[in-house]
Every structure is written in structure tokens, then in C-alpha cells.
Amino acid sequence: MTGIHREQVIDALRPVKDPEIGRSLVDLGMIKDVQIEDGTVHVQVELTTPACPLRARIQTDVEQAVKALPGVHQVKVAFSSRVRAAGTGMTSRTPLPGVKNTIAVASGKGGVGKSTVAVNLAVALAQDGAAVGLLDADVYGPSIPTMMGNRGRPYLQNDKIMPLESYGVRIMSVGFILDPERALIWRGPLVSQLITQFLNDVDWGELDYLVIDLPPGTGDVQLTLVQRIPLSGAIIVTTPQDVALADAVKGLQMFREVKTPVLGIVENMSYFICPHCGGRSEIFGFGGGQRTAERYDVPLLGQIPIDPAVREGGDAGAPIVVSAPESPTAEAFREAARRAAGRLSVEAVRKPRKPTIMLKPGA
Numbered sequence: 001m002t003g004i005h006r007e008q009v010i011d012a013l014r015p016v017k018d019p020e021i022g023r024s025l026v027d028l029g030m031i032k033d034v035q036i037e038d039g040t041v042h043v044q045v046e047l048t049t050p051a052c053p054l055r056a057r058i059q060t061d062v063e064q065a066v067k068a069l070p071g072v073h074q075v076k077v078a079f080s081s082r083v084r085a086a087g088t089g090m091t092s093r094t095p096l097p098g099v100k101n102t103i104a105v106a107s108g109k110g111g112v113g114k115s116t117v118a119v120n121l122a123v124a125l126a127q128d129g130a131a132v133g134l135l136d137a138d139v140y141g142p143s144i145p146t147m148m149g150n151r152g153r154p155y156l157q158n159d160k161i162m163p164l165e166s167y168g169v170r171i172m173s174v175g176f177i178l179d180p181e182r183a184l185i186w187r188g189p190l191v192s193q194l195i196t197q198f199l200n201d202v203d204w205g206e207l208d209y210l211v212i213d214l215p216p217g218t219g220d221v222q223l224t225l226v227q228r229i230p231l232s233g234a235i236i237v238t239t240p241q242d243v244a245l246a247d248a249v250k251g252l253q254m255f256r257e258v259k260t261p262v263l264g265i266v267e268n269m270s271y272f273i274c275p276h277c278g279g280r281s282e283i284f285g286f287g288g289g290q291r292t293a294e295r296y297d298v299p300l301l302g303q304i305p306i307d308p309a310v311r312e313g314g315d316a317g318a319p320i321v322v323s324a325p326e327s328p329t330a331e332a333f334r335e336a337a338r339r340a341a342g343r344l345s346v347e348a349v350r351k352p353r354k355p356t357i358m359l360k361p362g363a
């Protein structure tokens with residue numbers, strides 16, 4: 001008998017905070033079990049996401065706190081995870097049954113790599129063990145089927161559309177159903193109707209995260225969509241040059257208007273590493289994403305280099321987190337995905353938000 005009690009361990013853990021959420025692990029209900037065997041204390045911590053960016057730090061903090069108790073020789077920390085629902089911003093929007101979090105991936109302008117980011121984030125979250133869906137709401141240029149290497153056709157089951165699956169991610173795209181050329185002529189109300197149908201009529205099952213690739217821009221279509229889709233958070237993709245950043249700011253403001261938390265900015269095509277000399281060039285300028293993030297008080301989730309392997313992977317239907325998972329570019333995507341998941345965990349423990357203004361729906 002060592003005389004250590006479970007309560008003592010819990011008390012020792014009380015001051016240990018989740019570094020991202022800033023509240024005690026005990027108060028957050030993250031300490032799931034404590035077992036004491038002689039001088040060894042086993043602590044089971046339930047993370048708020050399997051893609052936790054701060055797992056190592058939590059482990060060290062827990063170990064240190066428990067080791068400080070007299071009679072403790074060893075601390076063993078085991079992790080499990082349960083993603084919490086972050087709510088859906090505007091109270092008028094009905095959350096999707098079974099879907100805990102919906103993440104919009106948006107860009108102020110086209111061609112900045114929004115779909116590439118959406119695909120790699122979704123697959124990275126799934127690789128970490130989360131249940132993930134990916135909705136291609138970019139009806140004007142649906143690129144998800146190509147990027148995910150899936151040319152299947154969804155089928156109906158019990159009056160629901162069954163999503164397809166690639167790399168452990170459930171996916172739905174207008175590209176699976178329609179000739180994409182025809183989507184180009186679609187008008188706002190139709191787009192909005194189609195997306196609403198995809199959200200409600202697709203059998204997503206239980207999802208931790210539904211990543212939604214929005215059409216580029218901040219026009220009426222986008223505004224209607226972000227008002228209608230029950231969103232837990234948004235990620236803005238930009239490139240570092242001023243014109244792209246100015247448009248990214250418009251995106252940021254659009255989400256703020258509809259009370260959707262901006263989880264952060266992903267700066268894509270940030271820099272180029274020369275494959276011959278290893279030198280780094282900032283082709284589109286340096287620090288733009290960081291400056292914008294600071295100015296508008298949102299996190300910079302990641303800086304993704306220009307890497308020919310990203311385009312090759314996209315064209316070949318194998319996102320770089322699958323085709324070259326060890327590459328620094330894949331690591332940059334993974335980090336951005338984990339940071340975004342961490343931000344959503346923070347949102348999940350916040351009080352529900354109320355809209356300050358209600359915009360009329362309609363395209």
C-alpha cells in the first residue's frame with residue numbers, strides 16, 4: 001500500500017489546464033479514469049479531438065502534476081478522444097443530425113488552393129482517427145472527385161443519398177451527379193437549394209467533422225450559403241500577395257457578420273523550396289498571412305509551400321497527405337488540420353453564440 005488515493009490524484013490534476021481551452025482538465029471532464037498500482041498511477045485522459053495538437057504537452061503536464069505527490073514513482077498517461085459539438089453559430093440554423101462540427105473552407109478569390117486545402121485537411125483529420133465527411137459545395141468548379149480520385153456514383157438507400165468514400169473520408173460532390181460544365185450556368189437560388197439538399201438528404205452518418213468546400217468569393221451565393229449551412233467554424237485560404245489578402249479579409253468579415261467563428265487563416269503557396277539548392281523563395285511576398293491574422297485577431301493555422309507534388313497529387317487523385325505523408329508539405333497540412341480541430345474544441349466549450357444581426361435569406 002502506498003497510501004495514495006484517487007482523490008489526491010484528482011486534486012493534483014485540478015490545476016492542470018487544457019493549454020488550448022485554458023480550463024482545468026478535471027473541470028472539463030477530460031480525466032476519465034485514475035488507477036493506482038503501488039507507486040504507479042495510471043491516468044486516462046479523454047482529448048477533445050483525436051487530432052489534438054497539444055497531446056505531448058498535456059502528457060507532460062499531467063505527469064509532472066501527479067509525480068509531485070509523495071509516494072508516486074511512475075505516471076502512465078493513456079489517451080482516448082471524443083469530439084464535442086461546437087454548435088452552429090446562428091441559433092436559427094438547424095444542426096445536422098449526427099454531425100458534430102461543420103467547417104467551411106472559403107477563399108476570397110479563386111485559384112488560391114481552397115479545394116486542395118479542404119481535401120488535405122479532411123484526409124489529415126481522418127488519418128488522425130476522426131470520422132470525417134467532405135462536401136464539395138463549389139458547384140461552379142467541383143474538383144473534389146478528381147482530387148480524391150473518386151469517379152463513383154452515389155446511390156439511394158432508404159430515400160437518402162449515400163456518400164462515396166475515399167481515404168477514410170465520406171464525400172459528396174455535384175461532380176458525382178452532373179456534368180460539371182452545366183453547373184457553370186447555375187444561379188444563386190439553385191445553388192443554395194442544391195447544397196441544402198446535400199446537407200439534409202445525404203446520409204452522412206455520425207461525423208466528428210464535415211468539411212465544406214465553398215465556392216470561391218464573397219458574393220450573394222456565398223453569403224446565402226453561410227447563412228443557411230449550420231456552420232461551426234470557417235477556415236480562410238489565401239495566398240500571401242496583397243490582392244488575395246484583401247479578398248481574404250472580405251471573407252473574414254462575411255463570416256463575422258453571420259456569427260460564424262473564423263478558426264483561422266491558411267496561407268497557401270507561402271514559399272518555394274528550390275529542389276536543387278534547398279534555398280527558400282517567397283514568390284508572392286512574405287508575412288502577409290501572418291500580418292492579416294494578427295490584424296484581424298485570428299490564428300494563422302498554417303503556411304503551405306508551393307510544392308509540385310501538391311498539384312501532381314491533386315491531379316492524380318491522391319492528396320499529398322496520402323501520396324507523400326512524410327514530406328514537410330504534408331506535415332504543414334497536418335499541423336493546420338490539428339490547429340483547426342483545436343480551435344473547434346475551444347468553440348465547443350464556449351457558450352452558444354447569438355447573432356447580432358440577422359440577414360434575410362435569399363440569393
Ligand SMILES: Nc1ncnc2c1ncn2[C@@H]1O[C@H](COP(=O)(O)OP(=O)(O)OP(=O)(O)O)[C@@H](O)[C@H]1O
Nearest residue numbers: 110111112113114115116216305306307310311314
Ligand atoms: N501548395 C501548392 N503547391 C502547388 N500547387 C498547388 C498548391 N495548392 C494548390 N495547388 C494547385 O493549384 C491549382 C488550384 O488549386 P485549387 O483547385 O485547390 O484552388 P481553388 O482555390 O479551390 O480553386 P477554385 O477557385 O477554382 O475552386 C490546382 O492545380 C492545385 O493542384
